[in-house]
Amino acid sequence: MTRTAPSTASGAQPGPDRDHPAAVVLDGVHKRYGDTHAVDGVSLTVPCGEFFGLVGPNGAGKTTLVEIMEGQRKADSGTVNVLGGSPWPRNAALLPRLGVQTQSSAFFVRLTAREHLRTVAALYRTDDAAAERALASVGLTEHGDTRVGDLSGGRRQRLAIASALVHEPELIFLDEPTAALDPQARRDLWHVLRELKGEGRTIIYTTHHLDEAEALCDRVAIIVDGSIAALDSPARLIAGSNPTTRLLIPPGRLDAARAREIDGVDRVTEEPDALVLETLESGRVLSTIDQLIGLQGVQTRTASLEDVYLTLTGANNGPPQP
Numbered sequence: 001m002t003r004t005a006p007s008t009a010s011g012a013q014p015g016p017d018r019d020h021p022a023a024v025v026l027d028g029v030h031k032r033y034g035d036t037h038a039v040d041g042v043s044l045t046v047p048c049g050e051f052f053g054l055v056g057p058n059g060a061g062k063t064t065l066v067e068i069m070e071g072q073r074k075a076d077s078g079t080v081n082v083l084g085g086s087p088w089p090r091n092a093a094l095l096p097r098l099g100v101q102t103q104s105s106a107f108f109v110r111l112t113a114r115e116h117l118r119t120v121a122a123l124y125r126t127d128d129a130a131a132e133r134a135l136a137s138v139g140l141t142e143h144g145d146t147r148v149g150d151l152s153g154g155r156r157q158r159l160a161i162a163s164a165l166v167h168e169p170e171l172i173f174l175d176e177p178t179a180a181l182d183p184q185a186r187r188d189l190w191h192v193l194r195e196l197k198g199e200g201r202t203i204i205y206t207t208h209h210l211d212e213a214e215a216l217c218d219r220v221a222i223i224v225d226g227s228i229a230a231l232d233s234p235a236r237l238i239a240g241s242n243p244t245t246r247l248l249i250p251p252g253r254l255d256a257a258r259a260r261e262i263d264g265v266d267r268v269t270e271e272p273d274a275l276v277l278e279t280l281e282s283g284r285v286l287s288t289i290d291q292l293i294g295l296q297g298v299q300t301r302t303a304s305l306e307d308v309y310l311t312l313t314g315a316n317n318g319p320p321q322p
């Protein structure tokens with residue numbers, strides 16, 4: 001399948017205007033490491049207040065792009081504007097306006113969560129009340145006296161986010177904050193992240209969880225090989241993608257060879273828990289299935305952001321049909 005990027009695939013975005021000032025404007029940004037073109041001509045604008053997602057396969061260039069926005073790395077070429085200024089060379093005036101949570105966030109593990117945040121607050125020359133607000137904003141007030149080393153994984157991730165928030169930054173970078181969390185902790189953290197967005201902060205959010213990007217982000221950039229393959233709201237990305245429907249038939253109900261003969265079926269795959277029929281004409285195919293075996297147990301799945309992602313990253317092409 002060709003990489004047809006839905007809607008605003010070039011990533012070209014309108015520039016900032018007075019009503020919607022931009023938090024980040026990148027124009028033609030490139031970064032090489034030797035022969036590796038980690039960032040290959042990225043242009044995008046993130047308006048203030050947006051929850052902006054960056055997704056893409058390992059090595060696609062997301063971290064490098066974020067590091068360039070944070071002022072940790074210099075772009076080889078292109079322009080980078082963050083909160084109205086250039087983050088490189090190291091812009092000391094910009095740093096207090098940015099909040100950065102990384103997967104390897106450093107903790108004072110022998111301190112309690114509250115003591116840790118008070119220490120971070122002091123480093124930012126802010127006060128204990130700011131630490132208390134940050135603790136509350138991630139729902140950790142009642143665990144404030146727990147030592148960092150004794151917090152569960154989910155609560156540690158919340159503390160990492162609180163540490164990035166303590167100085168009340170305007171722009172927050174979150175790098176896979178829900179990695180390695182169990183489903184309940186992940187959902188709990190979604191709630192925290194939605195609250196942050198509700199406070200009007202701009203969030204640049206890197207994740208490998210497509211369901212999360214779909215649920216949380218205003219817009220998502222899908223990065224492939226250092227470039228923007230697609231950039232739009234999850235709903236528009238999905239609407240602009242291949243509108244294939246998948247029909248899942250319980251095992252043993254319909255023979256795969258017979259399924260391939262059904263008019264309107266484009267592709268059939270045998271998975272352990274279902275025979276999967278892909279079609280652009282679900283109504284017609286469902287009607288035939290109804291006549292053949294009845295519809296009991298048959299499930300219908302429409303496209304998700306994950307499907308768009310898998311198509312753009314080439315992972316949805318699957319093995320050739322026999």
Ligand SMILES: Nc1ncnc2c1ncn2[C@@H]1O[C@H](COP(=O)(O)OP(=O)(O)OP(=O)(O)O)[C@@H](O)[C@H]1O
Pocket residue numbers: 033036037038056057058059060061062063064065
């Ligand atoms: N410091 C470095 N020196 C050399 N090559 C690097 C360096 N940092 C990253 N790369 C390479 O640049 C490319 C982009 O890496 P980057 O870490 O930005 O991707 P990513 O999308 O964040 O990946 P992941 O999802 O695995 O974190 C990869 O090929 C990577 O190996």
